[in-house]
Each structure stands twice: as structure tokens, then as C-alpha cells.
Amino acid sequence: MQENALAVQDGQEVVVHMQDIGFSYTENRLFNHLDLEIRRGNIYGLLGKNGAGKTTLLKILSGQLFIEEGETKVLGENPQKRSPSLLSEIFYLPEEFPLPKMKASEYLAMRSPFYPRFDHGMFAQYCREFDIDLNQRLDQMSLGQKKKVLLSFGLASNTALLILDEPTNGLDIPSKKQFRQTVASAMTEQRTFIISTHQVRDMENLIDPIIILHDGKVIFNDTVESVNEKYVLTLTTEQPKADEVMYTEKVLGGWMVLSERTDDSEGKPLDLETLFNVIIEQSKGSAGGVR
């Protein structure tokens, strides 16, 4: 693909730029003045409550839904134009999908020519790792097996942008570990992955930065590390007063409290689930939130 010159922020190319986006399915507005920037070479996690609009956002990025207001640029192009060169640089794995009545090997032969840098050796390796029989018919596979075929296909496609919507849904316990290892091994500086998920425990130590979609906007787009540099979680046995702490949560043995990190702070870093709850909680009242 002849990529247009992309803007560079902090040494990383901006592969997705969304500005002032407005979108509705019905008279109710889903996105209102939504802004988003995604930089090359990262595995982003897209988090949000049910109905926040994660799938919708991913469909806009992959040229399947059209916005009413604002501007979207993906790899420098407007995805609504659906140019073949741009579409061959995006692989989108939906949460649910119908697959044709054919063997996985036939599907490979049919779809792989669409992706100019498709790596057949990698595809075979990923399928071996996921224990997939390429001679089995796709429509006779379980949900998890189908996901593994498409995931292997997407990773081997070598597209600049790989979008995975709830990829671990349907995967058994050993496959989730395999998923993390395979995704991490397929990542390169030239690629960008966006993974939408509710299964944050499956994604711990894989996705970073984190994007949180809430109330029609992106309310957080930053690394977990940047939050942990500023804040710390500590366990206390006395119930803290709600108005004296930024965030608290009842846990076994006491209360988890989020406070600003000082030089002598001792505590544990935020896990993704707590980070999500903190950001949503902060968005309710405070100006600014945790940033």
C-alpha cells in the first residue's frame, strides 16, 4: 500500500486519527464529539461497558459503518472510501461470524491472496499451536475452533492493522494462554493490534495502552504504566471515608484504596479491572479523572 505520510507523536506514527466523531443508529446519539488517536507498534485494549459502542467503533475503523460527523483517518485514508489497498491492510475478526461450508485449507486458498504479505508458514505454525485440523470443514467446527482459524489467519495476514473483537470468547483455558503467546509473538513494530474485550484477565500483560469508551467518548487512552507511576493501591483494614479517597473497593480482609504515589509509597500496581473501575468512577463526578 502507498501509505500517505502519517503524523508522528512521541516518535510513533499515528495510524488511526478520529476527530469530533458523531454517530447514531437511531435518534439516540451513540458517539458525540469522540476523539481517538492510535499509534503504530502497540497492542491496544479497547474496554467499555456493554453497549458502550466498542464493536461500532471497530466497524467504523474497518470501513463497515459510516460516520455522520467528524473525520476518521486509518493509515492516512478515509476508511469510508473502502479502497482495496486500505482494506488489504486491515484484518477484522468479529465477535461472531458465519463461515462458508468449506475446509479451512480451502478458505486459506480463497482468502489469503487478498493480503499481499500473507505468511503461509506462520499460518501453518499458528494452526499447529492451536491444534487445528485444516482438513476439517469450517461450518462443522466449534466456536472456539473457528476463532482459532480466523485468529491464525489474521495474525498471518501481516496487515498493518489487526482488529480483534472479543477474541478469547469461546477459547478454552489452555488456549487463552496460547492466544496471549501467539499474539505477542506476531506483534512487530510495523503492526498495530486493537483488541476489544471484557475478559481483562485473559489480556493482562498483553494489552497496553488501554482505551476506555464511555458515554459516547474516549475517556481514557494511556498506558497502565503511566497510571501506576502516579497512583498506588494499598490495603487498609479501616473503612476509608468516601470523600477522602479517590477510589475504594471492599475486598477480602479490608478495603483497597487508590492514592497518589509518593516516594515512599508501598502498594500494588493497578490491575486492568481496577483501572477500568477507577476511570469509570472518576468520570462520574470529578473534573479531569485519573490522567
Ligand SMILES: Nc1ncnc2c1ncn2[C@@H]1O[C@H](COP(=O)(O)OP(=O)(O)OP(=O)(O)O)[C@@H](O)[C@H]1O
Ligand atoms: N445495527 C444496529 N441498529 C441499532 N442499534 C444498534 C445496532 N448495533 C448496535 N446498536 C446499539 O448501539 C449500541 C452500541 O453497540 P455495540 O455493539 O457497538 O456495543 P459494545 O460496546 O460492542 O457492546 P458489548 O460489550 O455488549 O458487545 C448498543 O446500545 C446497541 O444496542
